[in-house]
Amino acid sequence: MAKVLRKVEMNQGRTSSSDLATDFGISDDRSLELFLKTLPGVDQVGVEARAAELATRSIKKESKSWAIDMAISMVDLTTLEGADTEGKVRSLCNKAHRPDPTDLGVPHVGAVCVYNDMVGIARSHLDAIGAKEIPVAAVSTAFPSGRASMEVKLRDTRDAIEAGASEIDMVIDRGAFLSGYYKSVFDEIVAIKKECGGRAHLKVILETGELVTYDNVRRASYLAMIAGADFIKTSTGKVTPAATAPVVLIMLQAVRDFFDRTGIQIGVKPAGGIRTSKDAIKQLVLVNEIAGPEWLNPRYFRIGASALLNDLLMQRMKMRDGYYASSNYVSVE
Amino acid sequence: MTENVNPFAYAPAPESRELVSIESSYDLFINGKFVAPKSKKRFVTINPATEEVLSKISLGGKDDLDLAVKAARRAYESVWSKLPGKERGKYLYRIARLMQERAREFAVLETLDNGKPIRETRDTDIPLAIQHFFYHAGWADKLEFAGNGANPRAHGVVGQIIPWNFPLLMLAWKVAPALATGNTVVLKPAETTSLTALLFAQICIDAELPPGVVNIVTGDGSTGASLVAHNGVDKFAFTGSTEVGKAINRSLASSGKPVTLELGGKGANIVFEDAAIDQAVEGIVQGIFFNQGHVCCAGSRLLVQENIHDHLIEKLERRIEKIRVGDPMDKNTDLGAINSKEQLQKIIELTQSGEIEGAKAWQPDCALPSRGFWFRPTIFTNVTGAHRIAREEIFGPVLSVLTFRTPQEAIEKANNTPYGLAAGVWSEKGSRLLWASRELKAGVIWANTYNKFDAASPFGGYKESGWGREGGRHGLLPYLTHSSTPRVKPSKGVRK
Structure with missing residues (x-):
């Protein structure tokens, strides 16, 4: 492993990750490990109690309407199946653009998230239907396991960007992380970030369900942020548990603390297991009370989901019309 | 959406009063x-x-x-x-x-x-x-x-x-x-x-x-x-x-x-440098602002290791700014009304003494209802053991912050009170928790938590x-x- 980090050009005027690493006193394996292990611990009982307490917030009336629209605009509408087809991806793109064709007041979603080979189809279809503003996110780096050579991971990323992805959802090497090879995980993120260059936003998937402990979640969050992540994301959606409230809480606390220390605002993306409007609103409460209202913006908070969107739409109709419609009144992709 | 107003200010969510019928x-x-x-x-x-x-x-x-x-x-x-x-x-x-x-x-x-x-x-x-x-x-x-x-x-x-x-x-x-x-x-x-x-x-x-x-x-x-x-x-x-x-x-x-x-009590909540700091902040809030601080076992004296004092207070203040003060019937309210005018007067009198004696008060900038008895969550820094607010039970949402340098000093200060009802210890070191709980002269010791009660657990x-x-x-x-x-x-x- 290289002893000195490569200088990486960052998009959006972000300090280069090597400068950041220097700020955090990180220059090699040893200093990175020391840094991560001196982060304050997380008390499991305490964080779970706090998350449970915030889950009792009661969001009603105009706050609820606002939250539903905000949640819709934060959805990374996702399909990540072996059975994905061009038809499926196109219909997902239409849904992303006009979630409810009968109500043009519904905002479009945050992004469409697909596998590498579907990026071009999604991009060209979105452009064709006049939805140029909706980015395509590609899962990358041998998603979901990340078990491939670095060369393959870089190529995977470059392919997606060349096909039109402007957001890259990469996975970290959990095996390396759990073995304590933090620098290896770090270097991979730096390299993928370099590949993204100024062309794509980088979301780093921690796969918290495999990291298991809350201390690991905090360490992985910091590792990813210092290495150059624009977003830290909980999960691939292929592992349970995924975006549990305490995990999201810890990641939100991490981006807040990182911002206070560096002035750099990193986004958070929970993914997996958020299926109902109630779940989504609980996520927004966490954002509001842990990271702060500055994160209540699709630029800094996304929700990786598929079924969630229809539930949000049905809640929205209910708030508008005063009664629950059947699920036949929202489209199935 | 306006720039400075949080668009996600929760709409009132009052619990229904119709459940109860109160006789005249x-x-x-x-x-x-x-x-x-x-x-x-x-x-x-x-x-x-x-x-x-x-x-x-x-x-x-x-x-x-x-x-x-x-x-x-x-x-x-x-x-x-x-x-x-x-x-x-x-x-x-x-x-x-x-x-x-x-x-x-x-x-x-x-x-x-x-x-x-x-x-x-x-x-x-x-x-x-x-x-x-x-x-x-x-x-x-x-x-x-x-x-x-x-x-x-x-x-x-x-x-x-x-x-x-x-x-x-x-x-x-x-x-x-x-x-x-x-x-x-x-x-x-x-x-x-x-x-x-x-x-x-x-x-x-x-x-x-x-x-x-x-x-x-x-x-x-x-x-x-x-x-x-x-x-x-x-x-x-x-x-x-x-x-x-x-x-x-x-x-x-x-x-x-x-x-x-x-x-009564004047519970010490001791935060060591190795504590899980975000959860310690939660525990401090739970310890003193639970039930408006009208709790005999409230963690009303925060003893914080000097080398983490500033960082902890910064985090604590940001957390306190999120406390929702107001209508107790609203399901989103965290801090309700002071129980009586007399109690409010007592809290005001003691906090004034704190300022006169040279401690530094901090309160969030939250609105209070115009009627009823209210007091903003308050923390006092620069408090010494000789201040009245460090010795007398305030029985309100007022926290006195003191510092210590060594574990022995923490215990000595925690025990330096006529009371001995409850104390809290925050540390990721099991041995330190066990040691502190032996040394503290209080009936209830909470480790990495505060104000937790159970019918099976003796209290006194x-x-x-x-x-x-x-x-x-x-x-x-x-x-x-x-x-x-x-x-x-x-x-x-x-x-x-």
């Missing part, structure tokens, strides 16, 4: 019935969040207490002492279930009468009160295993006075063990918070509890003093201020009556925080006597 006035509950007070006196009880008059409460006098004590004596001798434990247990289970069915009603009533947030009455006060009845129901037929000999006996009639900070919960802490151990009860609720006790009286009727087993005599300090002085009471239990506790103790000295006192203090324990096996003991111990005879004068 209440009688005393004596011998299984509501009876008008012989004193003919009544006083108003208000909602401290709005100053709205809720009802008129009877002011029990000496004659009323005579009736109540006589009813309790009769119930003890004719019914309750003759019932086998398993039968007493059934009554307690029945009370618990009836309370459970009406839990939301109790929660709303408590919030209206006390001013504490509905989130707390709904999620803490009422469920815990119910748990105390379930827990003690289980003990009723197992008292020979309580550790007080093979044939433990009840005292007879127990006099109980409870405070206003957790009205129904304190009632449960007192009544449940007394009934489980076979005693009968005359209870006086706090002057400002009688309503849930009176609803509990209705539960006793619905549970068909034999008349006289529980008697509830509402009133003020004079009613309490008469109960303390009453010859017909065999055992006394009090929760409240140290000042009143001392007076009770003086009054009962040489009477031979067993007394339990659960009094050292030094001026009182004596005796409530809850758990230990909490049964003050209500039991050895069969070989002669019971205090009630004086003839009472049995007219």
